[in-house]
Structures are given as C-alpha cells and as structure tokens.
Amino acid sequence: MxxxxxxxxxxxxxxxxxxxxxxxxxxxxxxxxxxxxxxxxxxxxxxxxxxxxxxxxxxxxxxxxxxxxxxxxxxxxxxxxxxxxxxxxxxxxxxxxxxxxxxxxxxxxxxxxxxxxxxxxRKGAMRxxxxxxxxxxxxEFTNQVTMIVNTQAFKEAGVPLKDAQTKNLGLLLRTAKKLTKFDSNGNLTRIGFDPKIDSGFGFPLWVKYFGGNVISNDGLHAQINTHAAVRALNFTTAVINAEGGWNKFVAYRNTFDFFGKGNPLVKDQLGFWPMESFIYNVFANNSPSQGIAARYFTNAKGGPISVFSGNGxxxxxxxxxxxxxxxxxxxxxxVPAWLYAGEKRLNVRKAANPPQAFTGLYTANTVADKKLYEDVYHVTGGGAQYDSVVKYLVNASKYGFELPPTPAGAQFSNAYNSAVQRVLTGQQSIKAALAQAQKEAQAAINANK
Amino acid sequence: MTSVTASSTTAPGPSRARRWLSGFREKETWTAYLFIFPWIFGFLVLTLGPMVFSAYYSFTNYGVEQVAGIEKTKTIGLHNYKQLFHDPYVGTALKNTFEYGLMMVPARIIFALVLALILMRVGERTGGFFRTIFYIPHITPPVAIGVLVLTLFNGPYGLVNKALRLIHVTGPYWTTSPNWIKPTIAIMDIWACGGTMVILLAALYGVPRHLYEAASMDGASKVRQFFNVTLPMISPALFFCFIILTLAALNQFTVAYTAFFNSGNASTTNSAALFYAIYLFQQAFRYFNLGFASAMAWLLFAISMVITGINIFATKRFVFYQGDAKK
The missing domain is CATH 3.40.190.10 (Periplasmic binding protein-like II)
Structure with a gap:
C-alpha cells in the first residue's frame, strides 16, 4: 500500500x-x-x-x-x-x-x-x-533608393558630376536636357534624367521631396491630392516633356535591358536616375568596368532621402x-545568417574569373549591415568605383523612410500609380487625377480597415 | 389508317423520362455513359460547380477573412451588383472591352476569310504549306504574343514602325498612346487568325461546285458569285466564328495582361488596357473582393448571353442552313 x-x-x-x-x-x-x-x-x-x-x-x-x-x-x-x-x-x-x-x-x-x-x-522596416x-x-532585405550616375554620359556631354543632384530643380532640369540626346529622326538615343515617377517608389519619393507624405502615419488616411503631390507631378512631367514627352520617353526606356550585359550604362542610354540598391549588384556582375557613381537623392535643402522596400x-x-x-x-x-551568406558571396565573387565586385548586402537588420560592411566588405572591397558606391549605400539607410502599412494594400498604390499614368498619358489633368486617386485610395482604406 | 391515328392519340406511349430510365436496362447505355462520364464529371466539378458557388458568393461579402475561415460568410443582398454601377473602373473596363471587340471580331473574320479564299485558289501542296504557316500564330501561347506586342509595336524602336518607315509612313506609339493600345492588341489577334481561317476554309470547300457553274452560266460575275453564292453558303460558319470571337473578345485577358500589367511593366496601371477580365482578376486576386468579383463575373455572363441572343436574333435572316438544319 x-x-x-x-x-x-x-x-x-x-x-x-x-x-x-x-x-x-x-x-x-x-x-x-x-x-x-x-x-x-x-x-x-x-x-x-x-x-x-x-x-x-x-x-x-x-x-x-x-x-x-x-x-x-x-x-x-x-x-x-x-x-x-x-x-x-x-x-x-x-x-x-x-x-x-x-x-x-x-x-x-x-x-x-x-x-x-x-x-x-530598422525602425522604418519594423514600422x-x-x-x-x-x-x-x-x-528581411532593405532596398534603398539612391541616384545612379552614368559617369560616361556626363563626361561625354561635358557636364560635371556635381550636377547629378536633385537639390536645385532648375539645375536638374538643365542637366537633364544637356544629357538627353536625339537621333536625326528625333528619336531618343539617351534619356538625361529619369525621375522614375511611374515606378513603385517614385511618387512617394517625389512627394516626400516636396515635403509631403502620400499616407498618414497610421496608414488610415490617404494624402494623395496635396500641394506636395501636385508639385511632384508637375515637376516630373516637366522633366519628361523636356526629354521628348512621355510616348518617346517610355518607348525608348522599354528598349533597355537593365539586367543584361547590354544594360543602359553599357549602351549609354541613361544619364542618371533614382533606383533601388539591388541594381548595383546587377551592374557589378554584368558591366564591372563601366563608369558608375552613386549619389544621394536629396530634398531641396540638400538632405538625403531614400525609400525603403523589401520582403517580410x-x-x-x-x-x-x-x-x-x-x-x-x-x-x-x-546577424550570423547574413554574415554567413555575405562571406560565401564574397568568396564566390573573388573566385570568379575575372574576379567580380561585391557590393555588399543591404538588410533590414542594422547590426547585420554594420557587421557586413566592417567584417566582410572591408576585407577586400569591390573595386574603386564600387567602393565609393558602397559608402553611399551604407549611409543611405540612415535617411530612409518606408510607407506605413495600410490595410488597403495594393489598392492604395494602384490608386496613385493609375493617377500618374493618366497624367503622363495626357488623359487627365494633374489635379483631377490626384483627386480621383485620393477618393479611390481612401475608399479602399475604409473598406478594409 | 384512321383508327391507327386515333389510337395513337388516345393512348400515348411512355413519357420521355420513363423512356430515358428504361434505357438503363441496356448494357450499351451504361457503356455510353461510362465513356462520357469524364466530360460530365469535369463539367459538374470544374464548370457548373464553380458557377453555382460564384453565383452564391456574388450575394455575399466573401473575402480573405471568409476564405481563411476567420469570419463567417454573410449574405449582403444585391450590394455587390449595386456596386457595379458605382465603380467607375467597371464602366472603363466594359468600354475598353466593347471597343476592342468591335475592332477585333469583324477584322479577324474578314482577314481570315480573305486568307481562306486565297488558299482555295492555290494548289494543294502550296495551300498545305501556307495553311500551316498561317495556323502557327494560332497555336502560339497568348503569353508569348503579349511579350511580342511590346517588341513589335514599341513605337519607333519596334519592328512594325521600322517596316512602316520603309514605305515612308510614320507609325504611332502603339503601346504607350492610350488611343493605340486596343488597336494594337486587336492587330495581334488578327495575326493569330489561323483557327478562324481553317473553319472558313472548311466551309468554303463545302460549297457545291455546281452552284458556281449555274451562277456562271447565268452570267454572274466573280464578285456577284461571292456575295450571292459563297457568302450565303458559308454563313453558318461565319455566324459560328462571329459568336465564338465575340465571346473571346469579352474574355480578353492574357495578351493584354502580359503586355501591360505584368510586374516588370511601367504601365501596370494603364487604364487604356484595362479589359473587363483583367479588372475582374484584380478585384479577386489583388484586392481580394471575391464577392464583388463574382458579381462582375455574372455581369459578364449576362452580357455574353444578351449579345449572343441579339446575334442569333439579328443574324437569323442572314444565315442560310442547307437541308433541315434550321428547323
């Protein structure tokens, strides 16, 4: 018992x-x-x-x-x-x-x-x-937007590299015109500056330039038909018109092979433009010796602005x-996962014949980014011009913003992207297009929140 | 004779249903049903079933929460259908689709008929070669055609405008100008007219020779023969092509989506290329308004039925059926 x-x-x-x-x-x-x-x-x-x-x-x-x-x-x-x-x-x-x-x-x-x-x-990414x-x-990753500069185009047009800037809009427009080239039939052979207003990040970036935000911090209020948004579309449309107008511009841009060996740097098709950081890696692979430089996309006061994007x-x-x-x-x-992958990539790039540039990995983990730059990138670097590019990329992350999460999802970005398309194709005035986009975006938020 | 007739009217035979059921006593009936079972199964599970579900969902708030089983599906009456009239993109998409259909359907039939008539006149061996050549675009995947659109029609950099330049014609900005986007897609559809051409060619081969001989003896010219003999005789095939192509136009998706809405394209939000089926897809799988998308699908079905009905009614007097087919 x-x-x-x-x-x-x-x-x-x-x-x-x-x-x-x-x-x-x-x-x-x-x-x-x-x-x-x-x-x-x-x-x-x-x-x-x-x-x-x-x-x-x-x-x-x-x-x-x-x-x-x-x-x-x-x-x-x-x-x-x-x-x-x-x-x-x-x-x-x-x-x-x-x-x-x-x-x-x-x-x-x-x-x-x-x-x-x-x-x-990163705070922006976590938000x-x-x-x-x-x-x-x-x-996960953080793609950040910087300005990519085709140094060959600047040299050929006799434009100093310091003019690859967005601080002074008058100078930007003049530089764009100087770099733009047409053939005898009036067709573009080089776009001076692509404002990328019709890309996923373009409209929020340019609205930010003019001091606005396309959405409120809580992600519940669309702010698309603001004065900043009107100015953003006004200026970028003016740039595109100065370069031949939307039809010529986009038809020529559609011929670009961004991810191949005949990219716009190699073919000298584009002067400078804002773009996500992943493209440096693509260019480093496909055209390592082609002249390239990075610059910050800045606001009118000269303060750098970058847009973050990526997966989660x-x-x-x-x-x-x-x-x-x-x-x-x-x-x-x-951190160890990113370092492990970074070291492996570096080794692969070093072992390639001829050795390829390693432009670093840009993540949403700030500790990993720092360690990747200090412990991995600094070991060998990626060649003189890519070393300079990497310095910009490492610092650009300090100036980035990311759109707050909105329950409207793709419907929100579709609303302003459609408005940009309607303006560029001449179907609507800027004010009418933005007013319509505002209405659509807010309706989508209200329906999903 | 009279009594036989009388008895047949006073004592009717077994009903249709009973006759149908009695057929199952025969082994052949079971065999026949066994053979058609795969189609019946496919129709019930893959066509009728989804249609019934979609009809139900069109009266509900079906969305991501309901798909994931987080919230119950609620019936919301005619809300989705009322919403169809308030959403400006539904109107835009319908307008684009109709405009495209009005361009594509007649042009494709005319082009296919011209090709078929030419093929009728060439020798058997040459005709076989060209039949194959003309049919190849028809079997080209629509996704590939969508990619081709951007390559061939890219303003002054596309092959089409380069070819036009040889004859001193300046081509338009086909893929970027809102006015030219729909004609461009219609042109690609006309290029892929091999299927229509084969149907019309078969119909042309079926026109009895003696009708032409008789018309010729009566002094009818070739043009008169075409309008008074050929066209009436192939009118059932033309009508069939007309109906099928109209339905295809209403459902245009792949070519336009690949060319203008894939993720790598700058014009992902181009309203000039927003066909009804594309907007329906966006509502369902980009915005997750599955109930609304179901209502859109039923509106398209209703429009398709109405247009087909009008076509049947309007073409009754123009379509000539040989024998008793029309009865």
Missing part, C-alpha cells in the same frame, strides 16, 4: 512537471526548442544569398523538417492554400501586403516572440511590419508550428 502511494505520488510529480514544461513552452515561444515540420511559403530555391541563409537557418532548427516550395509569394496561390486549409506555417511576402493580411486577421501577432530581437531591425500596435513579422516574414494564424516558424524567421534574418 505504501509502495503504491509512493508510485502515485511520483506519477503526479512527473505529470505536474510535464504540464509545467508544456505551459512554459507555450508562454515563451522564443525559448522553445523547435520540432516537427515547418512548411514555408514564398522562400523556395533562390540565389546564393537566399540558399546560404536558408542553410544557416535550417542548421539552427536542427530536428525540424523544413519544406520550402514556392520561390516567391503569390497572393492567388496563398488564398488557395488558406481556402483549402493547407495553410503554410511561415510566409515571406512583400512588406506592403503584410498590413492587408494582418487587417484581415490572417496573420498572428508575434510581439512576444520577437521582443528580444526587434531592436536590431511596415506593425499594424494596430502589434508586430506581425520581421523584415510573417506567421499565418492557422500555422500548425508557430514556434518553429518564429525561430526560423529570427534565424534567417539574424
């Missing part, structure tokens, strides 16, 4: 201990040891940086079976997975999409899980991952393994 009581007591103690462990695991996810299967959507096989980071993260989640299928996020496929109940445990998607899915209740807040690491990430006061994920990681509400999912997203965006 005594023995039986003792056995029951031991059993109770073991059961209580087991229950305590389970409760502790649920309460402190980040400390848990991940197990089971992790189904990741939107992070399938990719380039060397992606694969090396995935390798690093997999090593940290030893014991977890990881499935990585689709290489990139697709809304339609994701919806299908939600509808069928085959919900992925972890997703990687564009940061602008995140707020929409968060607003719809598809994603789960991860405040607790990322509490210990969130200070590492894009935050909706209604809750953090819904972690940011999030955990669907119906994830069957949120513990592993959170551990994975922290691991894959961690």
């Amino acid at each position: 005594e023995g039986r009581k003792k056995r029951y007591a031991i059993l109770l103690v073991v059961a209580a201990a087991f229950a305590a462990v389970i409760a502790g695991t649920a309460g402190a996810r980040t400390d848990a040891r991940s197990a089971g299967t992790l189904d990741i959507y939107g992070y399938g096989p990719g380039d060397d940086v992606q694969e090396n980071r995935a390798t690093y993260a997999a090593q940290q989640l030893n014991g977890v079976t990881i499935k990585r299928e689709a290489p990139s996020f697709d809304d339609q496929a994701f919806l299908t997975r939600l509808a069928s109940g085959n919900v992925p445990d972890l997703v990687r998607m564009g940061r602008p999409s995140l707020a929409l899915y968060a607003a719809k209740g598809v994603l789960q807040p991860v405040d607790q899980c990322v509490a210990g690491v969130k200070s590492q990430y 894009a991952m935050t909706y209604h006061g809750h953090i819904y994920g972690l940011p 990681w999030a955990i669907p509400k119906a994830s069957s393994n949120p513990t592993a999912a959170c551990d994975y997203m922290k691991a894959v965006t961690s």
Whole structure:
C-alpha cells in the first residue's frame, strides 16, 4: 500500500512537471526548442544569398523538417492554400501586403516572440511590419533608393558630376536636357534624367521631396491630392516633356535591358536616375568596368532621402508550428545568417574569373549591415568605383523612410500609380487625377480597415 | 389508317423520362455513359460547380477573412451588383472591352476569310504549306504574343514602325498612346487568325461546285458569285466564328495582361488596357473582393448571353442552313 502511494505520488510529480514544461513552452515561444515540420511559403530555391541563409537557418532548427516550395509569394496561390486549409506555417511576402493580411486577421501577432530581437531591425522596416500596435513579422532585405550616375554620359556631354543632384530643380532640369540626346529622326538615343515617377517608389519619393507624405502615419488616411503631390507631378512631367514627352520617353526606356550585359550604362542610354540598391549588384556582375557613381537623392535643402522596400516574414494564424516558424524567421534574418551568406558571396565573387565586385548586402537588420560592411566588405572591397558606391549605400539607410502599412494594400498604390499614368498619358489633368486617386485610395482604406 | 391515328392519340406511349430510365436496362447505355462520364464529371466539378458557388458568393461579402475561415460568410443582398454601377473602373473596363471587340471580331473574320479564299485558289501542296504557316500564330501561347506586342509595336524602336518607315509612313506609339493600345492588341489577334481561317476554309470547300457553274452560266460575275453564292453558303460558319470571337473578345485577358500589367511593366496601371477580365482578376486576386468579383463575373455572363441572343436574333435572316438544319 505504501509502495503504491509512493508510485502515485511520483506519477503526479512527473505529470505536474510535464504540464509545467508544456505551459512554459507555450508562454515563451522564443525559448522553445523547435520540432516537427515547418512548411514555408514564398522562400523556395533562390540565389546564393537566399540558399546560404536558408542553410544557416535550417542548421539552427536542427530536428525540424523544413519544406520550402514556392520561390516567391503569390497572393492567388496563398488564398488557395488558406481556402483549402493547407495553410503554410511561415510566409515571406512583400512588406506592403503584410498590413492587408494582418487587417484581415490572417496573420498572428508575434510581439512576444520577437521582443528580444526587434531592436536590431530598422525602425522604418519594423514600422511596415506593425499594424494596430502589434508586430506581425520581421523584415528581411532593405532596398534603398539612391541616384545612379552614368559617369560616361556626363563626361561625354561635358557636364560635371556635381550636377547629378536633385537639390536645385532648375539645375536638374538643365542637366537633364544637356544629357538627353536625339537621333536625326528625333528619336531618343539617351534619356538625361529619369525621375522614375511611374515606378513603385517614385511618387512617394517625389512627394516626400516636396515635403509631403502620400499616407498618414497610421496608414488610415490617404494624402494623395496635396500641394506636395501636385508639385511632384508637375515637376516630373516637366522633366519628361523636356526629354521628348512621355510616348518617346517610355518607348525608348522599354528598349533597355537593365539586367543584361547590354544594360543602359553599357549602351549609354541613361544619364542618371533614382533606383533601388539591388541594381548595383546587377551592374557589378554584368558591366564591372563601366563608369558608375552613386549619389544621394536629396530634398531641396540638400538632405538625403531614400525609400525603403523589401520582403517580410510573417506567421499565418492557422500555422500548425508557430514556434518553429518564429525561430526560423529570427534565424534567417539574424546577424550570423547574413554574415554567413555575405562571406560565401564574397568568396564566390573573388573566385570568379575575372574576379567580380561585391557590393555588399543591404538588410533590414542594422547590426547585420554594420557587421557586413566592417567584417566582410572591408576585407577586400569591390573595386574603386564600387567602393565609393558602397559608402553611399551604407549611409543611405540612415535617411530612409518606408510607407506605413495600410490595410488597403495594393489598392492604395494602384490608386496613385493609375493617377500618374493618366497624367503622363495626357488623359487627365494633374489635379483631377490626384483627386480621383485620393477618393479611390481612401475608399479602399475604409473598406478594409 | 384512321383508327391507327386515333389510337395513337388516345393512348400515348411512355413519357420521355420513363423512356430515358428504361434505357438503363441496356448494357450499351451504361457503356455510353461510362465513356462520357469524364466530360460530365469535369463539367459538374470544374464548370457548373464553380458557377453555382460564384453565383452564391456574388450575394455575399466573401473575402480573405471568409476564405481563411476567420469570419463567417454573410449574405449582403444585391450590394455587390449595386456596386457595379458605382465603380467607375467597371464602366472603363466594359468600354475598353466593347471597343476592342468591335475592332477585333469583324477584322479577324474578314482577314481570315480573305486568307481562306486565297488558299482555295492555290494548289494543294502550296495551300498545305501556307495553311500551316498561317495556323502557327494560332497555336502560339497568348503569353508569348503579349511579350511580342511590346517588341513589335514599341513605337519607333519596334519592328512594325521600322517596316512602316520603309514605305515612308510614320507609325504611332502603339503601346504607350492610350488611343493605340486596343488597336494594337486587336492587330495581334488578327495575326493569330489561323483557327478562324481553317473553319472558313472548311466551309468554303463545302460549297457545291455546281452552284458556281449555274451562277456562271447565268452570267454572274466573280464578285456577284461571292456575295450571292459563297457568302450565303458559308454563313453558318461565319455566324459560328462571329459568336465564338465575340465571346473571346469579352474574355480578353492574357495578351493584354502580359503586355501591360505584368510586374516588370511601367504601365501596370494603364487604364487604356484595362479589359473587363483583367479588372475582374484584380478585384479577386489583388484586392481580394471575391464577392464583388463574382458579381462582375455574372455581369459578364449576362452580357455574353444578351449579345449572343441579339446575334442569333439579328443574324437569323442572314444565315442560310442547307437541308433541315434550321428547323
């Protein structure tokens, strides 16, 4: 009898201990040891940086079976997975999409899980991952906009490189005209300056230049038909008109092979233009010796402005393994993961024949960026002109802003992009186009918040 | 004879349903149904099923929350249908689609008919070669055609304008000017008219020779023969092509989407290329207004039915069916 009581007591103690462990695991996810299967959507096989980071993260989640299928996020496929109940445990998607899915209740807040690491990430990027006061994920890369300068074009046109600036709009317009070239038929053979007003980042960047923001800080109020927005479209349209008008301009630009060996630098098709930082890496690969320089895109006072964009990681509400999912997203965006991938890339570039320039990796993790620059990039550098480019890129991140998350998602950006198109194609006046865009964007926000 | 007629009217045979059911006593009936089962299954599961669901969703607030099972689907009456009249892009998309259809359908039929008539006149071997050549664009994937649009029609840098320059014609900015976007897509569709051409060619081969001989003996010229013999005799094929192409025009998506709305294109928000099916897709899978998108789909279905009905009614007197087909 005594023995039986003792056995029951031991059993109770073991059961209580087991229950305590389970409760502790649920309460402190980040400390848990991940197990089971992790189904990741939107992070399938990719380039060397992606694969090396995935390798690093997999090593940290030893014991977890990881499935990585689709290489990139697709809304339609994701919806299908939600509808069928085959919900992925972890997703990687564009940061602008995140707020929409968060607003719809598809994603789960991860405040607790990322509490210990969130200070590492860029504020702007983290803000894009935050909706209604809750953090819904972690940011990954950070593409930042700087001005890319075709030094060959400046030299050929006899324009000093210091004129590759946006501080003085009069000078900018004059420089654009000087660099622009036409053939005997009146067709463009070089665009002097592409303001990129019709690109994803162009309109918010130019509105910022004139002191405005296209959306309020809480992401719930569209600010598209402002004085700043009118001035932004006025100026950029004037630049394009000075370079032959929209039809000529865009038809010529459509001939560019940005990602090939015959890129606009090699073919001397473009003088200077603002663009996301990834393109330096592409140019370094395809035309390493072609003259290139970086400059800040500045406001009228000369203060640099940059727009951030990139992907983010999030955990669907119906994830069957949120513990592993959170551990994975922290691991894959961690300092060691970026350093591991950066070192590997550097080695590959050094081993290439002829050796290729390494222009660095630009992430949403500020600690990683600093270490990548100091510990990896400084080891060899990327050649004289790319060394100079990298200095701009490393500092540009200090001046970046990212659009606040809005529940309207793609509908918001479509509203102002459509307005820009209507103005450029002459279908609407600037004021009418912006007024329509404002109405559409606000209606989309109201319908989804 | 009279009594037979009387008995047949007073004592009718088994009803249609009963006759249909009695057919299942025969093994052949089961075999026949077994053979057509894959199609019936496909129709029920992949066509009728989604149509029924989409009809239901068009009266609901179906969106991401409902897809994910976070919120219950609520019926909202005719709200989505009323919204169709308030959304300015629905009107723009419909206008674009109709304009494109008005350009593409007649032009494609005329072009295909001209090609078919030419092929009728050349020898069998040459005709076979050119039939193949003309048919190749028809089997070219629409995505590839969409990419080709930008290469061929890119203003002064495209091959089309370069060719026009040889005859001293300055071509327009086909893919960037809002006025030229729809004609450009229509031209690419006309280029891919091989399927229509083959149907019309088969119809032309089916016109009895003796009709031409009789017309010729009556002194009818070639033009008169074409309008009074050829056209009436191939009118059922023309009518078929007309209906099919009209429906295809209403559903234009892939070529326009690839050319003007893919992520790498600067004109991703170009309202001049916003066809109805593209806007429907955007509403469903970009903005996640799946209930509204379902209502859009049913509006398109209704428009397609009305246009087809009008076509059938209006062309009744122009379509000539040989034998008893019209009865």
